[in-house]
Amino acid sequence: MKTRPIVGRAKAGNRSSLASDEITSPGDAVDQDSVADQDSAVVTIDVAELSAEHADLLARFTGEVGADAVIESGVAGRELVVRIEPAAWVSAALACKTKLGFDYLGFVAGIDWLPTPAAGGDDAEGDTSAPVQPKDMTFGVAGSAGRFQVFARVGSTKVARYGITLKADLKESAPHIDSWFSVYPGADWHERECWEMYGFIFDGHPSLRHLYLPHEFEGFPLRKDFPLLAREVKPWPGLVNVEAMPGVDDEEGGD
């Protein structure tokens, strides 16, 4: 692939619709200069036209929830993200649903901001397929006070392109937050999933029990300190197959 001469360099507008001999493959459509400055890539999302909309939405949200409940806000893609006080989690949902017209529940989920450990542990050898994540702990849009955050998105079925993402910080020692079940009944399963994956406890949830995992499962798999066991016991299977075929070494006294 790499040694093939570049025949299909993208030339805008002068190709017939079915010129299959001039196909641009992903690797070919690259200039060396664009490879050189890939690290300095800048996010060029045009949010200028939406910023007035976001500011208006934020002002209305703050008016309903109260200025002391809103900690920080930001824009993720084209979405307004607001970090609120955990105490205002349910009242914010109620305001969103009844006052601001967000009648639709997108999801409720958690984030663990701890850095992603290396696949297979820090002493893993040869496994270069997994991406190397930064080692320092940084927080995303609207910031965070600590490791754990719960975030949820609500939208509207009545207004086009209208949604808001709420975030709230949770204490690492006691990750408690009130349940949205009374406001959005669909939060039931989302919170059960979030509880079993992160160990966040949603106070007021009718039955916080396992959703995906077996009932006797221990640990919270989506926390960053929960190892990806598949990589611990065996390196990336696409890299090298270290497992012998069954029945090959039966002389050792198998069955």
Place this chain on the structure above:
Amino acid sequence: MTAFDVDPKLYSPLADSHLNVELDTGDMVLNIGPQHPATHGTFRLVVRLDGERVIKADPVIGYMHRGYEKLTEYRTYPQVTTLINRIDWLSSFANEVPFIAAAEQLMGIEAPPRALYIRTILTEMARISTFLLFLGEMGLQVGAITPAFLGFRDREYPLNLIESATGGRFHPNFNRIGGIKDDLPWGWIAECRNTMRKMLDSCDIFEDLVLGNPIFQARTRGIGIIPAELGAAYGVSGSNIRASGVDWDLRRDGEPLLPYNEIDWKVWTHQDGDSYARYWVRLQETRESARMILHLLDQMPSGPIMAKVPRIIKVPQGETYVAAENPLGEMGYYIISKGATGPFRVKIRTASFSNVSIMPWLLQGIYVPDVITVLASLYFILGDIDK
């Protein structure tokens, strides 16, 4: 309650129809699944019955949980598309689009128009093949076996087209950050036009054969009604909520990821919200998708299919949420990137998960045979619930 106030010790506990003594119908727990044809996978439903009536339904999911949200943290962006192909395996191509669009948005890359058109065509084709399976299979669940054969037969035509364009029948893995992998093969567009006309005919057959059938209507009308407000609060999306009269389609109302605003099409809704309405809406949407593809083929621009993309995909630090109208509903990805070659966290918002979460409420008070039709009419894919 008995018809007579008789001491049960003195009276025979057996039913006596002549005396019109009601049977004591105590609770009975019925286990449906984990293997059932209506569930497209391993889905278990524990229902508590009073006679034939459901008192309480508790779906048990997780038999196919593969932990994709964890796995994405150890994969690069191009590797992640392989995983998300397998979330909703009937419409894999439609799954890829919002994820790729989110990564493109974070990187500030725009795919060329021809790539967007091909993405739209293949997304709609995935919708047609997914819905044709539903249209046939829903008939099967009410006892009609002919529609199932027709559905499976007609589904092959769009699947063959997807296969000839992408190389994969169910898991194309065809989207790339910045465009698509290959251009369409020779003769594909002409073949596609013929097939779409065939699909329009096929929809007419389903309309006559299933929708007009009095038995089908008796089994589906007025059963499993989702109120619009409650459905939205549960997060029900896609055709299921449009069948409750909500005029909301992310293809039109969501972010303009694909050039849907360049063609003439219509969002179909039905006011009833029952199983019949869900079938009706999906049938109209199948037809509308075929028409959309014909429009798109007419307007297909020429030009490149890949934007300029760095050789090593590194997504700058940032967060974004991108959702698209999957055949089953709103499929969204909340991506948190820390500037590495792979995502830091991906929250996968799948449609079936929220669509099915209304089931404990929806199944209350309906009869056991209707449980299956309601299940089938909600139309979920287990991989889409279990992630």
